[in-house]
Amino acid sequence: MEEVPHDCPGTGSAQAGRGASCQGCPNQRLCASGAGAAPDPAIEEIKEKMKSVKHKILVLSGKGGVGKSTFSAHLAHGLAADENTQVALLDIDICGPSIPKIMGLEGEQVHQSGSGWSPVFLEDNLGVMSVGFLLSSPDDAVIWRGPKKNGMIKQFLRDVDWGEVDYLIVDTPPGTSDEHLSAVQYLAAAHIDGAVIITTPQEVSLQDVRKEISFCRKVKLPVLGVVENMSSFVCPRCQKESQIFPPTTGGAEVMCQDLQVPLLGRVPLDPRIGKSCDKGQSFFVEAPDSPAALAYRSIIQS
Amino acid sequence: MEEVPHDCPGTGSAQAGRGASCQGCPNQRLCASGAGAAPDPAIEEIKEKMKSVKHKILVLSGKGGVGKSTFSAHLAHGLAADENTQVALLDIDICGPSIPKIMGLEGEQVHQSGSGWSPVFLEDNLGVMSVGFLLSSPDDAVIWRGPKKNGMIKQFLRDVDWGEVDYLIVDTPPGTSDEHLSAVQYLAAAHIDGAVIITTPQEVSLQDVRKEISFCRKVKLPVLGVVENMSSFVCPRCQKESQIFPPTTGGAEVMCQDLQVPLLGRVPLDPRIGKSCDKGQSFFVEAPDSPAALAYRSIIQSKCSGIQDFCSLRQPKGEDRVSA
Numbered sequence: 001m002e003e004v005p006h007d008c009p010g011t012g013s014a015q016a017g018r019g020a021s022c023q024g025c026p027n028q029r030l031c032a033s034g035a036g037a038a039p040d041p042a043i044e045e046i047k048e049k050m051k052s053v054k055h056k057i058l059v060l061s062g063k064g065g066v067g068k069s070t071f072s073a074h075l076a077h078g079l080a081a082d083e084n085t086q087v088a089l090l091d092i093d094i095c096g097p098s099i100p101k102i103m104g105l106e107g108e109q110v111h112q113s114g115s116g117w118s119p120v121f122l123e124d125n126l127g128v129m130s131v132g133f134l135l136s137s138p139d140d141a142v143i144w145r146g147p148k149k150n151g152m153i154k155q156f157l158r159d160v161d162w163g164e165v166d167y168l169i170v171d172t173p174p175g176t177s178d179e180h181l182s183a184v185q186y187l188a189a190a191h192i193d194g195a196v197i198i199t200t201p202q203e204v205s206l207q208d209v210r211k212e213i214s215f216c217r218k219v220k221l222p223v224l225g226v227v228e229n230m231s232s233f234v235c236p237r238c239q240k241e242s243q244i245f246p247p248t249t250g251g252a253e254v255m256c257q258d259l260q261v262p263l264l265g266r267v268p269l270d271p272r273i274g275k276s277c278d279k280g281q282s283f284f285v286e287a288p289d290s291p292a293a294l295a296y297r298s299i300i301q302s
Numbered sequence: 303m304e305e306v307p308h309d310c311p312g313t314g315s316a317q318a319g320r321g322a323s324c325q326g327c328p329n330q331r332l333c334a335s336g337a338g339a340a341p342d343p344a345i346e347e348i349k350e351k352m353k354s355v356k357h358k359i360l361v362l363s364g365k366g367g368v369g370k371s372t373f374s375a376h377l378a379h380g381l382a383a384d385e386n387t388q389v390a391l392l393d394i395d396i397c398g399p400s401i402p403k404i405m406g407l408e409g410e411q412v413h414q415s416g417s418g419w420s421p422v423f424l425e426d427n428l429g430v431m432s433v434g435f436l437l438s439s440p441d442d443a444v445i446w447r448g449p450k451k452n453g454m455i456k457q458f459l460r461d462v463d464w465g466e467v468d469y470l471i472v473d474t475p476p477g478t479s480d481e482h483l484s485a486v487q488y489l490a491a492a493h494i495d496g497a498v499i500i501t502t503p504q505e506v507s508l509q510d511v512r513k514e515i516s517f518c519r520k521v522k523l524p525v526l527g528v529v530e531n532m533s534s535f536v537c538p539r540c541q542k543e544s545q546i547f548p549p550t551t552g553g554a555e556v557m558c559q560d561l562q563v564p565l566l567g568r569v570p571l572d573p574r575i576g577k578s579c580d581k582g583q584s585f586f587v588e589a590p591d592s593p594a595a596l597a598y599r600s601i602i603q604s605k606c607s608g609i610q611d612f613c614s615l616r617q618p619k620g621e622d623r624v625s626a
Contacts, residue, residue, distance in 0.1 A: 062398050062443075063364010064476045069506075095477035096364050096510040141364075141513040143478045143520065146448025174476060175397035176364045176445045201579040208398040211443035218445065220303075238540035244573050248580040271546050278505040278550040 042190050046157045050080035053088070054163040057224065058183060058195040060216070062208030064174035066200045067229035067267070069098040070277055071296075072171035075196075075281045078300035079167050080126040088119065088165045090129035090156055092183060093173035094142050094149045101133035104280025116161035119285035128161050144216055145180035153182045174208070176215040184219045194222035196264065198257075200230045201247035207254050213259055227299055233269040236293070244269060247278035262300075265299035267292050345491050346592040348459045352492035355390070355467040357613040359526065360497040362484060362518070364510030366476035368502045369531035369569070371400040372579055373598075374473035377498075377609065379584040380602040381469050390421065390467045391459055392540050393432035394485060395475035396444050396451045402434035406582025418463035431462050432526055438609045448480035455484045476510070478517040486521045496524035498566065501557075508557050515561055520555035524616070526612045527600075529601055530554035535571040536593070546571060556573035566609065567601040569594050 017032025050056070059072045072089060080087040091099035100106050100120075109122040110133045119127035131142060131152060144152075173179055184192070195216050199209040211224070216223050226253060233242050241264065248256075254261040270292040276283040284293055352358070361374045372392060382389040389447070393401035402408045402422075410422040412435045421429035433454060434445060446454075459531025462507050464470065475481055486494070497518050501511040530553060535544050551557075558565040572594040578585040586595055602609050 064368075064398070065502075065507075066367055082504055093337075095479050096366070096513070098506050098509070101506055101509060121402055139512040139516060141478045141516040141520065143483065143485060143517055145480050149479065169535040176443050177397050177451065178447050178480075181445065181447060201365075202576045204400050204403055204576075206398070207403060210441040211398070214441060215445055218443065233535070233544075233546065235537040235540060235542065235544060237542040237544075238537060240537065242537060242539075242573065244535065244546065244571055245576045246580070248574050248577055249500040269546055271544065271548050274504045274506070274547045275550055278548070 014025060030219045035143075039184075040154075042158050043186060046186050046295055049158060049162075049191035049243065049295055050168075050187065053162065053168045053190075055166060055298070056074065056168045056170065056187060058170045058172060058192060058221070059198065059204075060067065060172050060180065060195045060212050061198040062176065062212035062215075063173055063199065063205040066174075066198045066205055067227075068174070068198045069093070069102055069171050070197050070273060072169050073099060073102040073230070073277070073285060074296050075164075075300055076126060076167075076169050077167075078127075078278050078297060080123055081284075083123075083125055085125060085167065086163065086165045087126045088162045088168045089126070089128045089171065090160070090168060091128070091132065091171045092153050092179050093132050093155065093171060094179065095146060096173060097130045097131045097132035097142075098277075099128060099171055101138070101280055103128055106138055108247070110134060112203050113161065117155075119162060126221045127165075127167065129156055148171060149178050150182040153179060154186055157183075157186050176211060176277070181219075184221060189293045192221060194224040196224050197226045197261075198230055199226060199252050200245045201228055201243070201251035202245045203247075203249045205245075206249065206252065208277055210259065213261060223261045225264035226252050227264050228266045229268040230269045236271075265295055266302065267299075269294040333487060334411055342456075342488075344456050344460050345488060347490035348456075348488050351460060351464075352470075352489065355470045355492075356474065357468060357472050358489060358494045359472045359609065360472045360474060360494060360523070360614070361500065362474050362482065362514050363476055363500045363507075364478065364514035364517075365437070365501065365507040368500045368507055369529075370476070370500045371473050371498050372575060373498070373529060373531070374471050375404040376585060376598050376603055378428060378430075378469075378471050379586055381471075381610070382425055383426055383586070384589070385425075387427060387469065388467045389428045389466070390470045391428070391430045391473065392462070392470060393430070393434065393473045394455050394458065394481050395473060395479065396433050396454055398433035398444060398475060399432045399444075400579075401430060401432045401473055403440070403514065403582055404579045405430055408434070408440055408582065410419070412436060418461045419457075421462055421464060423612065429457055429464060429467075451480050452484040452574060455481060456488055459485075461487050478513055483518065483521075486523060489611045494523060496526040496626060498526050498609065499528045499563075500545045501528060501530055501554050503530055503545070503553035503611045504547045505551045507547075508551065508554065511554075512557065512561065515563060525563045526609060527566035528554050529566050530568045531621075532571045535569040543559075567597050569597040569601075 017028050074090040111118045119129045121127050199205050272287045276286045319330050324330045378391040413420045421431045423429050501507050574589045578588045
């Protein structure tokens with residue numbers, strides 16, 4: 001029975017394709033041919049491109065459906081509230097790009113110019129890019145394997161003309177795979193400020209989030225902190241609080257203590273958040289004084 | 303500027319690596335060398351292996367966090383309630399394997415024998431396999447790119463010794479990428495009954511789920527139906543219902559009508575579900591009479607509209623059956 005190559009030497013290593021652990025790996029021939037050895041020229045090109053971008057923040061979670069895109073979108077809205085702050089929001093979830101809908105930009109198209117691809121501007125100081133803008137219809141499935149997704153991410157980082165940007169926020173899909181490795185790899189020379197990690201309180205989520213923090217440590221990506229979403233629900237009728245996703249192991253607070261990462265804040269469940277996202281409206285506009293909006297603001301501005 | 307290869311001719315095609323759309327694709331050299339042309343021998347090996355498996359159901363969603371693993375686990379529990387039904391649960395979420403925790407099997411190890419890998423048995427008639435059982439610690443990250451994940455899925459399908467199985471349930475990660483293509487590709491010769499697709503009511507989820515249904519149609523995978531999770535929440539204090547994830551575009555019901563797929567059922571939000579999953583207990587044991595448990599049971603067992611019924615109508619016909 002063939003062994004699973006647990007210890008991939010890395011496609012750039014001298015052992016690539018030649019090590020014992022390479023036997024049976026589908027990329028063995030490609031690696032052995034030396035194709036992986038030379039550093040990708042795109043990394044230098046992206047480094048140049050990123051010189052006009054002051055801060056880069058990745059929004060990650062090991063777990064799906066915890067509110068990464070919701071958070072990324074509202075982080076972008078929150079930062080762009082100051083019209084002197086230039087904000088860029090890049091969606092690298094290739095299979096499930098939610099950012100166009102959440103930002104109310106469905107149906108928008110991307111234009112090409114001499115200086116590259118133009119992002120879609122929601123405001124003068126808030127530009128957005130997503131594979132969603134490249135589809136003929138929002139229901140078109142993007143059925144791509146890893147290498148093709150990586151190529152798209154490379155293009156997003158290298159070919160989009162963001163202009164001068166204060167904050168580039170990168171929204172990611174759940175997991176620790178191609179998209180995450182590519183984002184970190186292609187931005188390797190460009191200095192990422194760090195990652196914000198989103199979770200919900202239950203242990204099934206925290207387990208995946210610990211893996212994500214482990215990923216960050218492995219690729220030397222600083223963890224700016226953790227946001228616990230869907231922390232509690234206040235019944236609009238009786239005003240009593242319920243914990244829909246019970247923190248059976250202490251929630252994000254205990255995990256953050258254990259792993260020594262900051263807990264940036266907790267956001268309660270509010271049905272108006274889901275409604276705002278579906279309508280493509282900013283929750284800060286829809287329900288500015290709600291506990292959830294206040295929680296988001298506090299997290300962003302801290 | 304290089305074009306994104308929108309129209310990949312397919313790794314098995316004569317144009318593989320040679321077509322105009324192949325320029326710049328990282329796999330171009332591999333395809334052009336002809337490596338992709340011969341069918342993977344594993345497909346035949348898996349077809350042989352799957353002869354002892356009567357029904358195969360994939361649990362999919364374009365969207366993350368909608369309850370795929372929760373549903374897969376409880377589908378397994380529900381089917382295995384009949385001790386004469388042999389059930390196998392395979393978790394192909396390589397990066398975020400939730401099944402060991404939800405099934406209360408964390409810390410279990412997989413054993414190898416002459417006939418392959420042994421799944422972990424929760425009951426005599428309920429076996430489970432997940433990459434989670436291969437990790438030294440549940441917090442270990444599995445940071446693999448697509449090809450390595452595909453290799454793992456191939457091994458799971460080819461090398462696990464399930465024995466005689468009535469239902470193989472395959473839990474998947476969100477998306478329409480490597481894991482999903484590999485599952486369908488490796489099971490190509492073995493006939494998959496179909497896919498159950500999980501969603502929540504809001505449009506942001508439905509949008510991804512429509513993509514998943516589109517994927518199923520593209521790879522000719524029958525859609526057994528859609529389950530809408532987290533449909534509503536009944537406040538335990540005042541018993542009033544709230545919609546935490548409002549169905550701004552009509553929820554799964556309207557989507558199912560539009561796309562002509564069955565709506566298998568709706569499951570309400572119940573905090574006890576999350577608690578059960580964290581503790582690794584079956585929700586059917588923890589809260590057997592709750593609306594959520596009744597909803598799950600109906601989805602699994604109801605006549606003419608339940609999953610068991612769909613499967614019984616799709617008995618494999620044998621060697622001449624052509625599938626995805």
